[in-house]
Amino acid sequence: MSDRPPTSDVPWWRRGVVYQVYIRSFADGDGDGTGDIEGLRSRLPYLRDLGVDAIWINPWYRSPLADGGYDVADYRTIEPRYGTLEQAERLIAEAKEHDIRVIADLVPNHTSEQHVWFQEAVAAGPGHPSRQRYHIRDGRGPDGAEPPTDWVSVFGGPAWTRLDDGQWYLHLFAREQPDLNWDHPEVRAEFEAVFRFWLDRGVDGFRIDVAHGLVKDPDFPDLQAEAQQILGSPKEANHVHWDRDGIHDIVRDWRRVLDGYDDRMMVAEAWVAPDRLPLFIRPDEYHQSFNFSFLEAGWKAQTFRTVIAEGAAAAAAVDSTSTWVLSNHDVMRETTRYGLPAGTNWRTWPITGPADALDEAAGLRRARAAALLLLGLPGSAYIYQGEELGLPEVWDLPPEVLDDPVWERSGHTQKGRDGSRVPLPWTADGPSLGFGSGEAWLPQPDDWAALAAAGQAEDPGSTLSLYRQAIALRRRWGAADEDLELLDLGPDVVAYRRGSGLTCVVNMGTEPVDLPAHRELLLASDPGVAGAAATSLGPDGAVWLS
Numbered sequence: 131m132s133d134r135p136p137t138s139d140v141p142w143w144r145r146g147v148v149y150q151v152y153i154r155s156f157a158d159g160d161g162d163g164t165g166d167i168e169g170l171r172s173r174l175p176y177l178r179d180l181g182v183d184a185i186w187i188n189p190w191y192r193s194p195l196a197d198g199g200y201d202v203a204d205y206r207t208i209e210p211r212y213g214t215l216e217q218a219e220r221l222i223a224e225a226k227e228h229d230i231r232v233i234a235d236l237v238p239n240h241t242s243e244q245h246v247w248f249q250e251a252v253a254a255g256p257g258h259p260s261r262q263r264y265h266i267r268d269g270r271g272p273d274g275a276e277p278p279t280d281w282v283s284v285f286g287g288p289a290w291t292r293l294d295d296g297q298w299y300l301h302l303f304a305r306e307q308p309d310l311n312w313d314h315p316e317v318r319a320e321f322e323a324v325f326r327f328w329l330d331r332g333v334d335g336f337r338i339d340v341a342h343g344l345v346k347d348p349d350f351p352d353l354q355a356e357a358q359q360i361l362g363s364p365k366e367a368n369h370v371h372w373d374r375d376g377i378h379d380i381v382r383d384w385r386r387v388l389d390g391y392d393d394r395m396m397v398a399e400a401w402v403a404p405d406r407l408p409l410f411i412r413p414d415e416y417h418q419s420f421n422f423s424f425l426e427a428g429w430k431a432q433t434f435r436t437v438i439a440e441g442a443a444a445a446a447a448v449d450s451t452s453t454w455v456l457s458n459h460d461v462m463r464e465t466t467r468y469g470l471p472a473g474t475n476w477r478t479w480p481i482t483g484p485a486d487a488l489d490e491a492a493g494l495r496r497a498r499a500a501a502l503l504l505l506g507l508p509g510s511a512y513i514y515q516g517e518e519l520g521l522p523e524v525w526d527l528p529p530e531v532l533d534d535p536v537w538e539r540s541g542h543t544q545k546g547r548d549g550s551r552v553p554l555p556w557t558a559d560g561p562s563l564g565f566g567s568g569e570a571w572l573p574q575p576d577d578w579a580a581l582a583a584a585g586q587a588e589d590p591g592s593t594l595s596l597y598r599q600a601i602a603l604r605r606r607w608g609a610a611d612e613d614l615e616l617l618d619l620g621p622d623v624v625a626y627r628r629g630s631g632l633t634c635v636v637n638m639g640t641e642p643v644d645l646p647a648h649r650e651l652l653l654a655s656d657p658g659v660a661g662a663a664a665t666s667l668g669p670d671g672a673v674w675l676s
């Protein structure tokens with residue numbers, strides 16, 4: 131058991147640091163090139179030493195991996211490439227011994243085309259009741275040869291695919307991900323049972339995929355919109371298939387299930403307008419919802435100040451705390467994002483270039499500063515695996531290794547998300563830098579040997595050491611209060627003070643700024659910034675003061 135002091139008597143998730151494990155790329159225990167549960171289990175001591183409160187594991191269910199596991203064929207079994215149910219149960223138990231909670235990733239908007247329900251619906255033919263669990267409809271035009279609506283998929287291309295019998299099924303994502311019909315009582319009952327299945331196995335919470343989806347306009351109107359931005363979402367209230375009011379009834383049902391167990395939580399992946407986000411975290415709905423405005427802010431102090439003030443106020447209004455996040459498996463890693471000129475479309479930049487627009491050194495400096503900005507805030511913080519190593523996006527993966535459906539569906543206009551999913555470097559040598567005993571499913575850049583966790587653990591100036599120190603200090607300085615006061619230290623500075631006295635200052639400008647008077651310099655993102663005597667902070671730097 132760990133000897134950490136309890137942080138306080140508030141629920142753990144309100145102030146927790148949650149580490150996102152993209153299981154396919156975290157650690158490979160059996161040498162087949164794909165990460166797995168045993169690999170993750172072997173690295174639990176690393177996560178304990180990092181100091182995280184919980185891990186969120188991306189979907190680990192049986193899946194053809196047409197969308198990295200977000201195409202679930204069976205919600206009650208583990209994908210054989212990842213392991214077995216027994217191994218999952220052992221992992222949950224062992225994580226608890228390290229004081230680490232486990233959050234599973236649940237995908238209710240769609241299943242895999244290989245799910246037994248979809249297979250049944252396809253085999254049964256038009257008119258069969260099994261078709262009603264999905265959105266399967268006749269097409270328009272002569273012979274129904276036109277799709278039922280003009281909706282487009284988030285990954286590019288049409289959102290409808292035609293079955294051999296002539297009907298069409300809806301998939302807001304890939305063709306292999308048919309959307310479920312949440313008006314169907316069996317769909318609702320099945321997911322309640324799936325929640326219970328995992329709660330009974332000891333998971334502490336759920337990250338709910340596409341929480342802004344689920345409900346569709348029953349009239350299925352055309353959108354007549356310009357092509358949807360690939361991987362974007364219009365953030366419009368009561369859009370025909372996003373952020374519809376009917377979502378909240380479903381969520382309240384789930385919450386009743388969770389409330390039947392001790393101390394469990396769920397966090398929403400809801401890409402919605404900031405003023406709609408609090409609706410998801412009302413006391414009888416989700417416990418948390420990712421604050422994606424923080425992730426999308428860009429390296430601009432004014433934007434961050436606004437996002438922080440609004441996020442904290444919106445959460446407080448519904449008696450929750452904000453859920454801050456800078457990165458995940460769907461976006462370009464911030465070490466690269468912050469190294470691109472302001473305003474760059476980082477989703478298309480790997481194709482359009484110019485390559486020399488990227489300033490890698492600035493990107494890393496800013497990512498380290500952003501880590502202190504994130505971890506000093508009240509509320510909960512999510513870290514995506516590899517952020518603690520300062521990993522950059524592998525934006526130049528060769529096309530032949532790309533696996534994300536976005537690459538094909540976008541007509542090769544976007545490479546997709548693989549560049550953020552390259553397997554972690556654990557050691558400076560070995561066939562996949564310690565990821566496993568064989569080659570990794572995506573190639574790691576040669577220069578990642580220098581970023582390996584083992585080397586960084588020994589280097590007090592490394593990004594890993596910065597994260598470890600910040601998380602340890604957060605326990606001491608951020609655990610007792612949820613107060614936040616924004617300080618005005620000039621237009622290019624984001625600065626705040628916590629009730630404990632912890633003060634965070636981040637310089638997003640191009641000139642040094644004066645630091646406020648302080649007793650102690652607790653931590654600096656730039657290892658060169660020395661001790662209590664520091665009076666100014668350089669560009670792209672951050673400090674914690676007391």
Ligand code: GLC
Binds near residue numbers: 201237303340460
């Ligand atoms: C979420 C996931 C993403 C997935 C999509 C469809 O946005 O984070 O990885 O592709 O949902 O399930």
